[in-house]
Amino acid sequence: MAIPYMSVQAYILNKNLGKKGGSMQPTTEILMHPWYVWWALIIGLFLMTFIGTWIITRRWDK
C-alpha cells in the first residue's frame, strides 16, 4: 500500500539525516523507490487518457 510505504521511506531518510557525519549506505530499493512511483504515475496517466477516451467515444456514431 502506498501510504505506509512512503511514510516509512520518509522516516528512514530523516533518521539517516539525523546521524551527523555517518550516513547509511543506500540500497537499490531506497534509490529506486521514487522512480517506481514516478513510473506508476506516467503509466497510470497514460492509461487514464486513452482508456477514458475510449469509454467516452465507444458509443459514438460513425
Place this chain on the structure above:
Amino acid sequence: MNTKYLPIPEITLTMAIASSVGIAILLGISILLGILGKKQWKSFDEYLVGKRDMGPFVTGCALASSYLSGWAFCDSTGITYSVGFSGMWFAGMWSLIGIIPCIWVASSKTRSFAVKLNATTVPELMGRRYESKMLQTVISVCMLFFLFIYSVGQLKAAGGVWYAVTGFPPVLCLLLGVLIAWIYMVLGGYVGTNWSMAFQGAFLGIAGAIFGIMAFISSGGFYEISLKLWEQDPRLLSLIRPDLPKVGPTEFFSSWVGLLASPLIFFTMAIGFPHNLSRFLGMKKMNKKEYWFLVFIVWFITGIPVMLAASTNGLITRTLFGPQLFKIEPWKADLAAPLLSYAVGGIPLQTIYVMGLFAATLSTLAGMVMIMSANVTRDIITLWWLSTKDKTLIRISYFLIALFLFLPFYWTWKRPPELLSMFMGLAAMGLGAIFFFVTAMSFYWKRATKWGAFWTVVYGTIATLAGGYFVFTKKVLGMATMEFILLGGCFILFFFVSLMTKPPSEELLKRLFEGKD
C-alpha cells in the same frame, strides 16, 4: 573552484544572438498567422469566436498552450531542483489529470451550449444558461479580476530567463513580445490568436519533449540520478518532505494534505480556466476520429514535456549543478531549466528552450487577454447597451487588448504592488474552484441555478482574497489546506443554494438538455 559540479556557464555573444534570432523567428511566424487570420472575420461576433470551425489540431495545440504557462515550462523545473521528488506533485506531474478530463467534460458541451444559446464568450454562455444578465455581469467582473491578477505574473519567467541567457535587459524583449502579441490579436481576432497559440503550443510541445528526452539520456539513468541526489541530500529522494514547513506554499511538499490537494488543483484549474474553455467556443463539431486526435495532441504537448519538466529535468539539474543556483540572485532555482538546456544541448538546445518558454508565456497571456477584453466589450458594454455598433466595440477591443497586455509587462518591469503579489499565488486556484462548478457542472446538472452560481462566485472570490492574506502575509495556513477550504465552500454553496432556489425554466432545460449535442 568547486569541481564536484558543473560550473555556471558564462553568457556569450553567440548565446545572446542565437536566443534573439530564435525569439524573432517565433514572433515573426506568430504575426504572420495573425495577418492570415484577418481574412477570417467580418463582424464583431466572428472577431470573438470565428466561424466555429476550428479542427482538432488547432484546438488541441491552442488548448495545451493556453493551459501551459511560463510557470509550467520554467518554474516547475526549479521546484524539483529545490526540493527533489516531493516537488513533482505540485510542479506538474498531475497536469494530465486536469487537461484530459477538461476535454472529456467540457469540449463538446461548451461548443454545443454555445451554439444553442448563440454565445460568443464564457460569461455570455453562463448568463444565458442561468437566464440572468446580472449573473453574466458578475461572472465577467469576477473573471476579469482573477485573470488580471493571474496575468500579472505571466511574463516574469520569460523576462528572467531572457536576461539570464542573453545579458540584455528584458524590458525591450518583453515590450517587443507584447507589441507583437497585440498586433496578431488585433488583426486576427479569435481565429488569428488561436492559430498563433496553436503554433506556439506545437512548438513548445516538440521543444519540451526534445529537451526532456535529451536531458534524461545524458543523465545516466534512474539509478544514477538517485545516487547523485542521495550524495547531496537523501531528503531529495523523499516523496514527501515532513522537514519543510506545513504553512505557506511548502505544504504541497511537506504533507499528505499537499499531495492530495495537488491533483485536485490541476483538475479544477484545467476545467475551470475560462481561457481553456474558450478554445471550445470556436471549435468545430468533432467526429470520433477527430476527437481522438484532439486528445492525442493534448496528451502529447501537455503530457510529455511538462511531466519531464516537473520531475526529471529539475532532478538532473540538481545532480549537475548541485545547490549552486540558490546563490544566484534574484533568479535562484528559476535558472534550472535554461542552464540544463545549455548543459545537455549547448546553444542550439538553449535557444529552442528559450523559444519554447516565450511560446508558453505569450500563448497563455494572449488567451487570457482576449477573454478580459471580451469581458468588457461583450459581457458588459453589449449586454447593457445593445445598440453599440460593431465598429465601436472592435475599436474598444483594440484598446483593451493593448491595456491588458501592457499592465503585466509594466509589473514585470517594475515590482508589482504588495497587495497584488499577495493574491497572485492563489488567483489560479480561485479561478479553478469557482468556474469548475459555475461552468462545467452547469453543463450536466439541470438543477443548477443562478443563485447557486452567484454565491459560488462571491464565496470563491472572498475566500481567495482571505486565503492570500492568511497563506502569504500571516503565514498561518498552508496553500493546500486553502484549496480544500475553497473547493469545499464552492461545492456546498453551488449545490445547496441551487437546490433551495427556483430552477431554470423548463423551456431552457428542454432546449439545452434534450436531443443530441
